[in-house]
Amino acid sequence: GAGVSQSPSNKVTEKGKDVELRCDPISGHTALYWYRQSLGQGLEFLIYFQGNSAPDKSGLPSDRFSAERTGGSVSTLTIQRTQQEDSAVYLCASSSHDPAGVKPQHFGDGTRLSIL
């Protein structure tokens, strides 16, 4: 089956504009993660969804960032009033239900966001 799909692959926008990034996880995967990766750096956790449970939003850097997951599948990460420091690669990952914490995450290829 298909892997994790993210769109757009690249997004260039002006400072102050809002952007929406989309993630389509692997079918049947109930867990979904968003990460931010600055150029050549490590991963910064943003938000986690598991089934119908309340998401863990503890990694969102400011109230300009929000995310939703409709129907337990597709997720959208929204950044309002973008700033230049928001420029990064935004990665989405999914995994099957994993109460033991042993299953690997499957990543999309990311959205490269550039704020002018």
Add this chain to the structure above:
Amino acid sequence: AQSVAQPEDQVNVAEGNPLTVKCTYSVSGNPYLFWYVQYPNRGLQFLLKYITGDNLVKGSYGFEAEFNKSQTSFHLKKPSALVSDSALYFCAVRDFGSNYQLIWGAGTKLIIKP
């Protein structure tokens, strides 16, 4: 505090030579350890994991990793490097207070020279 360290920003190896990418960790309890690889302009791909059992774990693309509890290390190894192994490698450990959060290392850039 729980943490993962990848002490080398970059590792250079000649093609055909063995390679090692280092990872050390600090967690309470038994660690669940993971290695991922990231090729340019791609997402991360899972390589291997250690949960329990044999200390030598074999994974994708001929990679293996050795769990060493006394040294709190989980170094990634390959007997003979390929140019195509050049990529960014991340070590991660399960956050012991969570069943889903990973604590990520900063990554090590592996360069294999022909």
